[in-house]
Amino acid sequence: MLRQLNHDEEQRMHALDRLLFHLDTSQDNVLSQITSLTSKILNMPSALITVSDTHSLHIKAKHNFVLNEMRKVGALDQYTMQTNELLVCNDASQDERFKNSPYVSGEPHIRFYAGIPLITKAGYAIGTLSVVDYVARSFSKMQRRDLKTLASITMALIEYRNAIGLIDAVTLLPNRQRLIEDISQSTDIFEDFVLILLDSIDLTYIYEMARSLGMPTVESVLKDIGLFLRLNISRQASIYSISAGRFALLVKKEQQEQVLSTLMSCADRIQQSITSHIPLKLEIFIGYTEFQIPIDDPQRILREALSALHDALKKNTRLMAYHKESDEYQKRAFTLLNDLSDTLQHDHPGLYLVYQPKLHIKTRRVIGAEALIRWRHPEFGEIYPDQFIPLAEDTTLMRPLTEWVIQQAARQVRKWRQSGINISVSVNVTVTNFAEEDLIERLQRILRTNELSIHDIEFECLETQKIVENSAALSTIKKLKDQGFMISLDDFGTGYSNLNYLKNTPAHVIKLDKSLIKDMKTDKSSRIIVQHTIEMLHKLNYLVLAEGIEDEETLNYLGQYNCDQGQGYYFSRPLVADNFAQWLALHDTSIKS
Structure with a gap:
């Protein structure tokens, strides 16, 4: 409740909301016809319909009345609302209650007045229907009855209009x-x-x-x-x-x-x-x-x-x-989200996987590949994950999207097996995916369908902090590790990295983010940080993979620091499956030679 209003006044103000500000042009015209009819039936020169707010009486409709609005002070209509009864004043200039009213002593010089409050079904007076004359006169019982009837018709019309879909049922404001x-x-x-x-x-x-x-x-x-x-x-x-x-x-x-x-x-x-x-x-x-x-x-x-x-x-x-630019961005994002849903639901072309090799740093042997999703949109062209994955993360699309990635990766591993390429593929999984109750069951079904083992598909955990804070996700990861699946923690060294997470999240591999790696070639401090981070992680019995390796010098430093694994553009950019197989064949040849 508002601090400055008592309950009755609050209810009356809510009742006013149904009328004072919400009568549209078409209804105002009908109300004007009612005032004209009232004037004719009661043989009065002027008739008006008013509604009241905190300070003023708003004239919503009138016939032959010069004013458009009146202050409450001194208004005969306000007195009618306060008494909540029919008021008849045969000569206002002689009535002690009204003779000093500015509307009696001044414009429009009212002498005769008859008014009746407009009362809602809840019993609140929100305005009046009244007739006035500018000479003193009488008002018969039949005229009183007719005025009451006309007021009932007016109130019924107003409440009917407000009940047919243009008023919010809770706040009673127009919708x-x-x-x-x-x-x-x-x-x-x-x-x-x-x-x-x-x-x-x-x-x-x-x-x-x-x-x-x-x-x-x-x-x-x-x-x-x-x-x-x-x-x-x-x-x-x-x-x-x-x-x-x-x-x-x-x-x-x-x-x-x-x-x-x-x-x-x-x-x-x-x-x-x-x-x-x-x-x-x-x-x-x-x-x-x-x-x-x-x-x-x-x-x-x-x-x-x-x-x-x-x-x-x-x-x-x-x-x-x-801002038009922001709006266009949001419209594009919404289009992408809907198109992504349609693509997943109907298996439309456009989504595909690329694979970036992961190598043992000292031997330079390929030990696996990371599957990364891409999208070739029919209108916008090539769309990278950072443009559509954040959109999907706040929707129900993450489940079918991750499912699609795992299925495509498993099918590709099977094809490679059949052609003699024996490497595992890792997929990125969010906390939302890990929290799904049937994730393990679905994963096992995919492996059986493609005749694969637990060693063929690995999982890279995104959003490490959220995973630690989500008991369902953490439980799933533990079960996956216990069953023998390889688990990696992604992007260590950025944002939410915290050593406490390492104690609470079951994993085999910690991936050092490229932000830690990128300055090693030129910055001694970066090298010291990376060296000691690797030493610490080894003492905690983790394997360490460095992302973002782009030059020979950085690779050599990582070798000196006994980093276990690496990936980056120095070895290869992410490649579509066929190109990956070709790159792998050339790489193996160069290693053997």
Whole structure:
């Protein structure tokens, strides 16, 4: 609940959300017809429909009434709402309650007034239907009855309109469909607008809250967030609820600076302004895009603002404008992700493996190869793993992708066996893959199908820190090692490298990352670090493989330091299977000679 509101006022403000800001142009026209009909049936010169917010009475429809908005102070409609009853004043200029009202003593000089509150099904007065005259007069019982009937019709019309899909059921704010309609139907031709999106609460946290405490708790929090924003921003911009915890603001360009400033202030205050019986982490992130009316594709505007919001979330920055370059990158990434899914699902051509040889450093004999995935995309050409693997890692695609790599590697090992090439192939596996309950069963099935043994396929563990922190993944690795599979830890010496991981992760081989190797030729400190790292790993009974060997001098240093294995461009770049076989034949010949 918001700290500054009591429960009744909060509920009334939620009721106002259904009406005050959400009546569209078509409904306003219908309400105008109702005021015209009311004036005619009751034989009154003026009729109006008002709804109320914190400070003002908004005239949503009128017939022959000069004002467009009224302050609450001194307004007869406000008195009607407060009493929650039909009010008839035959001569306001003689009534002690109203004779000093600015609308009686001044423009439009009301003398006669009859008004009735518009009451929601929940019992909250949110506005009035009233008739006025500028001379004193009486009001019969039949006229009173007719005014009540007309008010019931008006309220039913408004609530029916709000019940057919343009209002968010939780926050009672207009929803995404209404936003699109408002952008499409805007009559402010050639005016510049800004669409602002904001995220207020982490979606994952919402799901966890729903799972633990139920949806009513979630909905209560979302209502309070919506109310907090409306109380702070509604006088500056139209507010929409477009998804759970996400809101949109549609403002004219000249109001942009002021509205964004208000939003930044809201970001500072939202955590302290909303109370709950559970801990809440409320944090506002904002993304926005500019456009001009008319707009042919409102959905594009919404997508651009969403792109800016996601940039803000990704960069942990409160406010981000739309950037076309970032948007194009994300669209390309999304295309790649969908095409990758389609390729795996339907076995389309494009994905293939290359193999980089691994050699014993002292003998220069080939001891195996690392299988590396590549993708020849039909539109974008050659796509390297660092462009599509990170996309797949956050989706369900990692399972079929790794499965594809293992199957292709196993088939290639079998082909090589049949041609007399006897080497093992290692594949890269993420923590997500190792955590799969049936990984070992699937692996054994692949080996049986290709008539291979546990010595033919090896595993290189990526994301070592995440593996140590994932008990399911760690258990799988231990089982694989116990069954005799060769296990390597990849990229030692970068990012999350920690000696404690070595004690907790079962492995045979530690791969030194190329970042440790690349400066050995010219930098003494690098050589000292590599030498002592190799010595330490040997004392812990690991084999050591150095990646990224690119010159003879580096190779010689590694030989001096008793590094066991190596791979790098000095020996060979990754090669497709046929080229690998040709390279291997030439290499063996050179070794024998």
